[in-house]
Amino acid sequence: MAFTVQNPDQPSPIRAAVGSSVSRKLAADPAVRKARVDTADVFYYPDFLSDAECDALCRLIDAGKRPSTLLTENADPTFRTSESCDLARFSPAVQPIDERIAALLGIAPEHGETMQGQRYAPGQQFRAHHDYFHENQPYWPRMKAEGGQRTWTAMIYLSDVAEGGATWFPQAGIRIPPRKRLLLTWNNMRLDGSPNPLTLHEGTAVTKGVKYIVTKWFREAHWFR
Numbered sequence: 001m002a003f004t005v006q007n008p009d010q011p012s013p014i015r016a017a018v019g020s021s022v023s024r025k026l027a028a029d030p031a032v033r034k035a036r037v038d039t040a041d042v043f044y045y046p047d048f049l050s051d052a053e054c055d056a057l058c059r060l061i062d063a064g065k066r067p068s069t070l071l072t073e074n075a076d077p078t079f080r081t082s083e084s085c086d087l088a089r090f091s092p093a094v095q096p097i098d099e100r101i102a103a104l105l106g107i108a109p110e111h112g113e114t115m116q117g118q119r120y121a122p123g124q125q126f127r128a129h130h131d132y133f134h135e136n137q138p139y140w141p142r143m144k145a146e147g148g149q150r151t152w153t154a155m156i157y158l159s160d161v162a163e164g165g166a167t168w169f170p171q172a173g174i175r176i177p178p179r180k181r182l183l184l185t186w187n188n189m190r191l192d193g194s195p196n197p198l199t200l201h202e203g204t205a206v207t208k209g210v211k212y213i214v215t216k217w218f219r220e221a222h223w224f225r
């Protein structure tokens with residue numbers, strides 16, 4: 001049976017509205033800096049967390065880590081080699097940070113997926129990918145039912161890494177070396193609410209030290225599972 005392929009580049013008024021309201025909010029925040037790229041909306045917030053908050057999250061990630069997974073199987077076993085941890089949303093070490101991220105972006109916390117921790121030892125990486133869902137893939141109907149497309153991504157570096165581990169956007173042309181306490185956030189959509197392929201990004205291999213991050217993905221509708 002033929003698989004119905006939706007046009008993956010469709011504009012969307014809902015996704016466009018969240019894109020512009022979050023961008024406006026971040027641009028008006030004196031603690032936030034905008035990356036100087038035209039092709040994607042990328043922002044930085046240095047020192048978003050304290051050292052103690054970072055360290056507490058690292059300990060939770062160490063305690064709960066399991067091999068990272070992908071939505072679609074990839075033929076390349078080296079594609080995503082890190083470890084991940086679903087952080088308990090309502091635990092005292094997680095909930096206030098979860099809510100602070102949502103408040104920074106001005107998105108209701110209900111749109112956020114469970115915050116995920118990632119840990120990369122030397123040699124581990126997450127090759128170039130998009131955070132948005134490819135709507136022509138078999139997983140899309142399930143993702144659509146669980147809150148729809150991912151709009152914004154927020155991630156926080158929880159450790160300084162001795163060498164390697166930069167987040168690299170090869171098409172937008174930016175490379176962010178891990179810096180403890182720094183929050184990085186970007187819109188996975190274009191201004192018209194269609195997926196922005198230029199948000200392609202890679203967690204490059206750590207070569208020395210250990211990289212810890214938390215990642216938070218926001219959906220266009222309330223996320224639930």
Ligand SMILES: O=C(O)CCC(=O)C(=O)O
Pocket residue numbers: 118126131165166167168201202203204213215
């Ligand atoms: O590790 C990184 O720098 C990027 C992580 C990432 O892209 C993700 O978790 O979706």
Ligand SMILES: [Fe+2]
Pocket residue numbers: 129130131201
């Ligand atoms: Fe990603």
